[in-house]
Amino acid sequence: MSAATIALLGQPNSGKSTLFNALTGLRQHVGNWPGKTVEKKEGSFSYQGKEYDVADLPGSYSMSANSDEEVITRDFIASGKADVVCILADSSQLERSLFMLADYAGISVPCFLILNMADVAKDQGKKIDAPAIEKKLGIPVMLFSATDKNAYDQFYKTMERAIKEKSMLNVSALEQEYEKVDGYNEICGALADTVIPGYTPMWLTVKAMEQDKVVTAKLRNTLPDSIQKTVETLVKQSQGAIATGGCKFAWIDSILDGAVSESRTKVRLGKLDRIYTHKFWGKAAVILTVVLGLLASFIPALPVMALGMGVDAVNGMIRTALTDAGLSAFLTGLLCDVLIQGLSYVLKMLGFVFGVTLVFGLLEEVGIMARISYVFDNTMGKLGLQGKSVMPFLVSFGCTMGGAAGARVIDNWGQKVLTIALAWAVPCGAAWAIIPMLSTVFFGAGAPLVIVAILLVMILHMWITAKIFGRTLVKTQDRCGMIMELPPYHRPKWGALLRYVLGRTKDTFFRVTKVVLLVCAVFWLLSYSFIPGSDPILYRFGKAIEPVTRVFGMGWQLFMAFIASSVGKEGALGVISALFTDGSFYNAFSDAMSGAGTAANLSELLLANVTKPEALAFIFAITFNMPCVVALAATYQETASAKWTARIAVYYTVGALLISTIVYHIGLLIW
Ligand code: GDP
Numbered sequence: 001m002s003a004a005t006i007a008l009l010g011q012p013n014s015g016k017s018t019l020f021n022a023l024t025g026l027r028q029h030v031g032n033w034p035g036k037t038v039e040k041k042e043g044s045f046s047y048q049g050k051e052y053d054v055a056d057l058p059g060s061y062s063m064s065a066n067s068d069e070e071v072i073t074r075d076f077i078a079s080g081k082a083d084v085v086c087i088l089a090d091s092s093q094l095e096r097s098l099f100m101l102a103d104y105a106g107i108s109v110p111c112f113l114i115l116n117m118a119d120v121a122k123d124q125g126k127k128i129d130a131p132a133i134e135k136k137l138g139i140p141v142m143l144f145s146a147t148d149k150n151a152y153d154q155f156y157k158t159m160e161r162a163i164k165e166k167s168m169l170n171v172s173a174l175e176q177e178y179e180k181v182d183g184y185n186e187i188c189g190a191l192a193d194t195v196i197p198g199y200t201p202m203w204l205t206v207k208a209m210e211q212d213k214v215v216t217a218k219l220r221n222t223l224p225d226s227i228q229k230t231v232e233t234l235v236k237q238s239q240g241a242i243a244t245g246g247c248k249f250a251w252i253d254s255i256l257d258g259a260v261s262e263s264r265t266k267v268r269l270g271k272l273d274r275i276y277t278h279k280f281w282g283k284a285a286v287i288l289t290v291v292l293g294l295l296a297s298f299i300p301a302l303p304v305m306a307l308g309m310g311v312d313a314v315n316g317m318i319r320t321a322l323t324d325a326g327l328s329a330f331l332t333g334l335l336c337d338v339l340i341q342g343l344s345y346v347l348k349m350l351g352f353v354f355g356v357t358l359v360f361g362l363l364e365e366v367g368i369m370a371r372i373s374y375v376f377d378n379t380m381g382k383l384g385l386q387g388k389s390v391m392p393f394l395v396s397f398g399c400t401m402g403g404a405a406g407a408r409v410i411d412n413w414g415q416k417v418l419t420i421a422l423a424w425a426v427p428c429g430a431a432w433a434i435i436p437m438l439s440t441v442f443f444g445a446g447a448p449l450v451i452v453a454i455l456l457v458m459i460l461h462m463w464i465t466a467k468i469f470g471r472t473l474v475k476t477q478d479r480c481g482m483i484m485e486l487p488p489y490h491r492p493k494w495g496a497l498l499r500y501v502l503g504r505t506k507d508t509f510f511r512v513t514k515v516v517l518l519v520c521a522v523f524w525l526l527s528y529s530f531i532p533g534s535d536p537i538l539y540r541f542g543k544a545i546e547p548v549t550r551v552f553g554m555g556w557q558l559f560m561a562f563i564a565s566s567v568g569k570e571g572a573l574g575v576i577s578a579l580f581t582d583g584s585f586y587n588a589f590s591d592a593m594s595g596a597g598t599a600a601n602l603s604e605l606l607l608a609n610v611t612k613p614e615a616l617a618f619i620f621a622i623t624f625n626m627p628c629v630v631a632l633a634a635t636y637q638e639t640a641s642a643k644w645t646a647r648i649a650v651y652y653t654v655g656a657l658l659i660s661t662i663v664y665h666i667g668l669l670i671w
């Protein structure tokens with residue numbers, strides 16, 4: 001039983017997640033709000049022997065009903081699920097970020113105010129008098145840095161005080177502002193006894209005047225007809241949101257008056273920002289930054305990757321030892337081909353995830369991610385995404401799992417899922433290892449043309465995918481430009497960052513391993529001959545549907561390789577070479593996982609067995625097939641939705657077959 005539930009409320013980038021992560025550590029659960037594509041983050045922590053629950057509410061700019069995020073946030077608070085609301089504001093831009101507090105005024109749930117980013121405000125030369133603000137607001141107010149470990153003691157004390165005192169925001173000064181607005185008193189009078197639980201008449205009046213959809217509908221259901229008509233007319237005659245917004249800002253000014261002093265002049269745009277915001281060089285600078293970051297992420301990645309290769313190396317020894325010890329082929333296979341090989345596969349990619357999470361977490365923390373967003377917001381906006389999405393796309397040229405993990409910095413759930421869905425279309429490192437090789441074998445000097453064609457299809461694929469999934473995932477109001485300004489650069493907090501990255505990597509490891517082992521085991525069982533000499537299920541299936549796969553331009557061997565490429569692309573060549581050499585089906589799987597075992601005469605084998613149109617179709621099919629089982633698992637982890645992960649996987653499998661069919665038939669026309 002928890003002592004109290006605390007809800008974190010604040011505009012995007014006010015530091016909610018930083019505070020939430022620091023409070024809960026790994027005692028947190030990320031899911032979705034029922035029936036909504038909005039991320040739900042809950043956790044718990046203990047302080048002085050008492051348990052507290054905490055909810056990181058989705059980012060929103062106000063308490064209006066402009067988006068799912070805002071409605072969810074508002075309903076959660078009004079429902080009384082939280083005992084106290086912790087409102088966060090950004091000390092480095094108080095005028096703007098206190099708007100949330102002004103909009104909150106009139107909700108009857110106790111609250112306290114955290115003026116976060118105190119360190120940044122201090123660097124800007126701002127002095128903020130929190131006690132003076134506290135006096136005017138009537139709730140506990142404290143200067144705070146969510147990234148500073150030592151500030152938390154004070155935070156807990158402030159929180160306890162708010163819980164104990166059930167401190168309510170003093171809104172009389174704000175109400176006086178509203179009373180000056182035409183129509184306010186009349187509407188408020190008409191609403192006086194219609195209480196929608198959780199909201200005061202003042203709050204309801206303001207929202208009615210702002211023509212808030214949800215409030216308007218609720219009032220329509222609650223008010224007697226005659227009063228409802230009067231209210232509607234009064235609202236129409238009022239100046240609505242312009243007037244109420246003016247009141248809120250006037251109130252904020254009066255709160256800050258005398259409480260904030262600025263000693264230094266405003267910070268000028270730094271040298272770096274002059275490059276990032278440059279019309280021509282901005283995009284190039286961002287891409288260069290991301291590519292350098294990508295390269296840099298290999299440094300922390302290598303030791304983990306080496307560990308994976310080490311596991312590979314001992315696998316052979318273990319296999320020999322087990323066989324010598326007389327263990328059955330079935331158990332040896334299950335142990336070596338599924339368990340150990342799957343583990344090594346995960347480790348090799350996990351290194352990359354660790355590197356990417358660290359490097360891009362660092363870029364986010366120092367403030368460079370905000371520049372990336374800023375520069376690419378317009379371009380990505382056309383796909384319904386944020387500027388930050390460009391980063392996972394670029395990372396995916398290296399590894400789709402890294403791209404999916406990189407999408408973590410996107411704070412809107414729908415945009416995150418869409419970003420990952422699009423990142424799948426970007427051919428990863430393994431695909432780039434296969435494409436040039438196959439293209440050269442079959443098309444010689446024409447190989448570069450194949451690569452260009454693949455890049456063009458990639459762009460088209462992303463565009464179409466954005467159209468197909470975008471409608472459900474990204475609401476129209478999220479599509480319009482965000483309120484965006486370049487935040488100041490921060491010094492990184494290495495301790496917090498490392499703890500976060502290690503925690504996430506550990507989490508990824510366990511979740512991903514589970515999925516990978518499951519998928520590999522199923523695949524392995526399907527391709528195992530239980531009775532020596534008999535054909536495994538997958539083989540019989542492949543043979544049986546060969547008439548169908550011919551339409552895609554694939555005989556059964558190529559189609560098996562296509563299926564194997566869903567597990568891991570690097571394995572596709574191994575499968576082909578095993579199947580064309582001796583048709584040994586069993587080796588095909590273990591080859592698919594290790595990427596080893598390509599015959600020395602692979603080129604001749606291919607040329608003897610595969611026609612040009614088939615080869616072209618196959619190249620496209622494996623390039624645009626789902627990236628690999630590890631990417632699948634990472635997608636599941638990041639989206640926290642089995643439904644969407646499955647949807648994306650099926651979409652890509654079907655899409656790849658469709659593309660290969662088209663390519664094959666074009667090929668037949670040419671050759
Ligand atoms: P949210 O959108 O409200 O969840 O905000 P985040 O917790 O994601 O924080 C946005 C950015 O501000 C991150 O890069 C944080 O590391 C950084 N940040 C948060 N709190 C502080 C702080 O007190 N001081 C500094 N310097 N940076 C902070």
Ligand code: MG
Pocket residue numbers: 013016017018059411
């Ligand atoms: Mg957040």
